[in-house]
Amino acid sequence: EDKVVQSPLSLVVHEGDTVTLNCSYEVTNFRSLLWYKQEKKAPTFLFMLTSSGIEKKSGRLSSILDKKELFSILNITATQTGDSAVYLCAVGSSNTGKLIFGQGTTLQVKP
Amino acid sequence: EAEVAQSPRYKITEKSQAVAFWCDPISGHATLYWYRQILGQGPELLVQFQDESVVDDSQLPKDRFSAERLKGVDSTLKIQPAELGDSAMYLCASSSRAGQGSYEQYFGPGTRLTVT
Numbered sequence: 112e113d114k115v116v117q118s119p120l121s122l123v124v125h126e127g128d129t130v131t132l133n134c135s136y137e138v139t140n141f142r143s144l145l146w147y148k149q150e151k152k153a154p155t156f157l158f159m160l161t162s163s164g165i166e167k168k169s170g171r172l173s174s175i176l177d178k179k180e181l182f183s184i185l186n187i188t189a190t191q192t193g194d195s196a197v198y199l200c201a202v203g204s205s206n207t208g209k210l211i212f213g214q215g216t217t218l219q220v221k222p
Numbered sequence: 223e224a225e226v227a228q229s230p231r232y233k234i235t236e237k238s239q240a241v242a243f244w245c246d247p248i249s250g251h252a253t254l255y256w257y258r259q260i261l262g263q264g265p266e267l268l269v270q271f272q273d274e275s276v277v278d279d280s281q282l283p284k285d286r287f288s289a290e291r292l293k294g295v296d297s298t299l300k301i302q303p304a305e306l307g308d309s310a311m312y313l314c315a316s317s318s319r320a321g322q323g324s325y326e327q328y329f330g331p332g333t334r335l336t337v338t
Binding site: 115145147152153154155156159199201208209210211212213214215 | 226253255262263264265266267270278313317325326327328329330331332
């Protein structure tokens, strides 16, 4: 059965800290891995990764994929209170575009 | 900026009643997805449309749930009768293409359903 597992499930840090969120997967017909940020509303797209070893970067956020070890990490440097959210990892499987989501990591950044 | 539209945003209903949710994807997006997200979990795909055709409804509880996208644009998800366990956020997403699974999906604001 396809599955996506995120760790930790929750994390509390202080502003300025750097955090690393983990996503491991066991999915047949892997096509892509996506990261989303979800505040008290719908998920918003952050990154899509399809190739190993190529870092995607946007401001203080960056992500990388390892297709050999079947995991991805999302790094956030110099965290701010506005980074507080649930971060979802999803894997695109097969040729239909179906996404399989992990359970999410809840990040709380304290002032 | 184009967005996925959903309505209503919130719905409270009694068990055994019928409910319906509406979604209008980003213009030109051929693929439309309905997800259910239970509190504390990631979204779970219920049904996927490519234009007006169902591509995947393997996780849709077909005894009570139905979905349609008659003209290949907007879509309706219906639950009849609603049960207490249906309380969740129902998310609609769209993408410009499907196939190869490499296209990002854009989500609407969701409908939060509470069944009492």
